Amino acid sequence: MSEAKTTDDHNEIQQWAETRKGRPAKVKGALNDGILRIDFGEPENGLEPISWKEFFLIFDHNKLLFLHQDRTGDGKLSRFNKFVDRT
Incomplete structure (x- = not known):
C-alpha cells in the first residue's frame, strides 16, 4: 500500500493536483x-x-x-487528499 505524505509546498500541491486534472475550489456558503x-x-x-x-x-x-x-497500492495514480491542521 502506498503511504500518504504531507506538505505545505505550494508548487508541490499545485503540481500534484494538476497532474490529476484537479482544480482549486472551496465549499460554497462555508463560513470564514x-x-x-x-x-x-x-x-x-x-x-x-x-x-x-x-x-x-x-x-x-x-x-x-x-x-x-x-499512487495507490496497485501503482495507479491516486487522488486521495485532505487538508489537515499544521499543529
Missing part, C-alpha cells in the same frame, strides 16, 4: 475563509472554483498541510 477542496473532473455543484492564488491565501491563513497519496 471557506473549506478548501481539489475538484476533479466535472465541477461539483457544492464547490466554487477559485484561483490558485486565493486557494493558497486561504491555505496559509488557516495553517494547513496537504495530506496526499501519490
